[in-house]
Amino acid sequence: MRMTERSSDLAGAAGSNGDTSAAASRLAQVWAAVINGTSYVSMSQDEVVDYLGGLSTRIFEILTGDPFNARPAWDIGVDLVDSHFTSSATLERSIALLGDEVRQTMPELSVERLSAVQGAIAGGYGYALRQRTLHEQEAIREAVLDAREQAEAALRASEARFRALFTEAAIGIGLADVEGKMLDANLALQQMLGYSLEDFRAYHLHEFLHAGDPESTHEAYRQLTRGDREFFRAEKQFFRSDGDSVWTNLTVSLVRGPGGEPQYQLAMMEDVTDRHQLQDRLRYQALHDPLTGLANRALFLDRLARVFNRPEPDRRVGLCFIDLDGFKVINDSLGHHIGDELLVAVAKRLTSTVAPNDRLVARLGGDEFVLLAERSTGTEQLIEMGDQVLDVLTEPIRIGGHQLSVSASVGIVERPVIAGGSGDLVRDADVTLYWAKAEGKSRWALFDPDRNAREVARFRLSATMPAALEREEFYVDYQPLVALADGRVIAVEALVRWQHPEHGLLAPDRFIGLAEETGLIVQLGRWVLEHTCKQARRWSDEFGDDAPFVSVNLAARQSRDPALVSDVEAILRKTGLRAGQLQLELTESAVMGTAEDQTSALRKLYDMGIRIAIDDFGTGYSNLAYLRRLPVHELKIAGSFVEGLRVAGKPDPVDEQIVGALVTLAHALGLTVTAEGVETAAQAERLRDIGCEAGQGWYFARPGPPAAINRLLAAQRRR
Incomplete structure (x- = not known):
């Protein structure tokens, strides 16, 4: 079945009579077909559909909940792993399916709500998968420790069990002496990093640590080799022999000799690259506008908060709040698809005004945009940016056979970082944008603290x-x-x-x-x-x-x-x-303008x-x-x-x-x-x-x- 056919059927299931249970049932059937064969589970296909039907119902309840709370979606990710759906392909296809199919079923659903549910499912899935792996790792570590403590008579049997576990394990395992010289690496580790066993034996373990690792990882490794700790865990990036990177959940354990002295290091690595990339994609979606690709309100506020959280001497910051004049008329008269294309075109033009790395263009929603100068050189720079915004929008935009002229009102605020907080800056920019619109539109207005004080006094x-x-x-x-x-x-x-x-x-x-x-x-x-x-x-x-x-x-x-x-x-x-x-x-004016009634x-x-x-x-x-x-x-x-x-x-x-x-x-x-x-x-x-x-x-x-x-x-x- 093609994806477009599934989308159409699913939308019909939810939209024909508003019954979310029908939509959940249909989603379960599509879901079961998409992930078929990606994980080994001891269930028939019908049992899989029934099982996913329950999860689908819970997903729709979370998406439509009021107040909205994405946290229960975490448990859905955990339940998938507990039911042995444990491959990265299962997670990736499931998340992609939710993005495509639920959007078709519930077109009015906000991107933020859907992304939050996707992220929670992925988080729960990753957590449960990691716990599962940790249990396996703990079993291996205990087997190693047990081997050391066994009597001489059981040593060969214990070593045989370890060798079988070492050789057949799905996770990468490497053994090094206390100085860090690599002694052995199983096949999974060789395939994970692209080195042969001979290549590994030419390396020391500390060579796989690099400057990009956090200092806590370096310090934990030093403590382990001194014998001050038994093991440590970290999420760490490794580089393959071909230059590609691999993200792993790493556990390094210390194996002691008969006298308790440090003797070996045992490293166990689970490849979590797929999950890491999925998290990166979800993080990008959460921080960027899906229509224009610009930073969204969340990323803008985060960047602005960083400026004020780390103030520097003489540092200044500036904002240009931008609102398109007459956009609603274009949107209502020509259709939302034309309005969307116009917003994309405006976003590209605004981006062309931002060259330095310390500036950000963001779409706040609707036809509102903002330019952030994180290291402003003064009011003149922000006024220049405001003029640039008005200039780049002067040329008409051709969309779908329409020659569209659009202008903008711009509110400008520029000040030292120490003056107030990020909330004050945003509020003042919004007020100044209102002034620009009230004064005739297609212009910029500069924040005036005296005028603002008078208006605040009037409001109070x-x-x-x-x-x-x-x-x-x-x-x-x-x-x-x-x-x-x-x-x-x-x-x-x-x-x-x-x-x-x-x-x-x-x-x-x-x-x-x-x-x-x-x-x-x-x-x-x-x-x-x-x-x-x-x-x-x-x-x-x-x-x-x-x-x-x-x-x-x-x-x-x-x-x-x-x-x-x-x-x-x-x-x-x-x-x-x-x-x-x-x-x-x-x-006189009131009387002369009086209506008949x-x-x-x-x-x-x-x-x-x-x-x-x-x-x-x-x-x-x-x-x-x-x-x-x-x-x-x-x-x-x-x-x-x-x-x-x-x-x-x-x-x-x-x-x-x-x-x-x-x-x-x-x-x-x-x-x-x-x-x-x-x-x-x-x-x-x-x-x-x-x-x-x-x-x-x-x-x-x-x-x-x-x-x-x-x-x-x-x-x-x-x-």
Whole structure:
């Protein structure tokens, strides 16, 4: 049966009805066919299929487990060896089968999860095989020791048994004197290293040790030849006579003479080259992106951690975080296969920008890449790398008949290694990449610690806002709106403040924008509205008809809240405030961009008797025909237009004309006008002459607590 046919059948077994037991059964049949004849087991083919069926079921349970844990796959490798599936060919074909067949059966399965299970099976298999070999080695060593201790009468029989074991053993065995001169080598050792017995006898054992061996191996050998230890074990690389290398599990034992003196060295070697190469392949797969062949996130983080784990004086490190602009559009419109080919092409171009050995290109996932300069020479080098990235992506990429243009945003961080850790470096690069995208894409941005500190402070401030509402850290100040004709306080505008326990008093410009971004503005606005309506009811109870109406700002997001009308109705019922004593202010841009359903909400509020005002009128784009249809009572002219009227007798003619035109427009629409930012008597007088009904600003009063408004209203009543 061809491999493609097996893949198709197996995918069908799992996908037809979602039954993993059917997929496991099919995997067992394919598995049994693949490893047939690679190991000697005392089972029929049907028994092998049944046995592998149980293992296959366990594999699917591990692969689909939540939370995922690859450790039980280790036991599957052990079980294979315990059932006498002990050849390297069995392991290699089994691991390859899992990589091919399970991927066909479960295409959504992550490469990391499958590689972890493959590695665990190989690890358990290797461990069990090694234990099996060690048991054999121990039996041989005990046989040697027993031979020395046997009586003279049994010596020849013991030597015969040893010779048979020595000659027929599947593992390589070599015998040397205490000085290391080779005396004998069995056939398995001769074949393993490619030397004849005569060749071996020309060598000393220490000649097979070389500089690449760890110092622990050299020291263990010296201790053994001195008689300070009985044996040692190591995984060691040997070189064959033809130059190829062989990896072995090596055990060297000391054989003592009748008086206990060191006499011989017995070396036993198991060839584990296949397993070692398999581990190398699995290790490579675990550390590299299967699509592009670049280093993956795990290898990138490992390389970066090494830089910070071994800091050196004056050493610097830099990162370029790269994200492709518009990749999702290409992927979604042309298909994932085109997207994958585009990623491969981009990876090749990025690799071309990396020449020195101290730089690494990695794919972090999706369309995100990173360049790591492990020994940066300074910020200029990283900026140059960022420019190179933008340059190499300038030329369009032709894929499948499509001419694709792709650009990238790059976040650059460069600093001394001692400054923070690897996690800080990655986080700052990610933040800087976000800046590059926010500033228009197809560009690089350099990390700015001051800017980052400001944004972190903003984030922390936004994170504390919900708790601040619960702790009642917000309060409301009020600023009067004064009738220009007679100086009466006719209304007060509610202005929210935040008494922060760490940062002190915060003006609205410090937190209203954050509340808009996080969505907390709806909750905060509801609190301000209820708090203000309660205060307005107290003024109404105390001052009667002389009580002012209250004006509360609505943020754009509040005006789009579906519950706005019901919230206002509920607050008015709860506080007992008449609808005519409440005015809601919306900015010009919020009102002009209002959708039909939002206009309907304003109309309902208008019909309830609530006043609607447009704040900062004249600073945005106004559609006058649209304004005519809006349910609005009042326009508030922005203070910037009143600025030119500060000096008596010397008004700015342009500002005067603008204010006059806005007042005329408002009156033509049947609206009243309030001018903001009034700071001088000259401004108040000129605005009155132009026709403004009311003014608001420091000339009349600064924002203050309710008690300040009480004093104004009491004085007004006395007059």
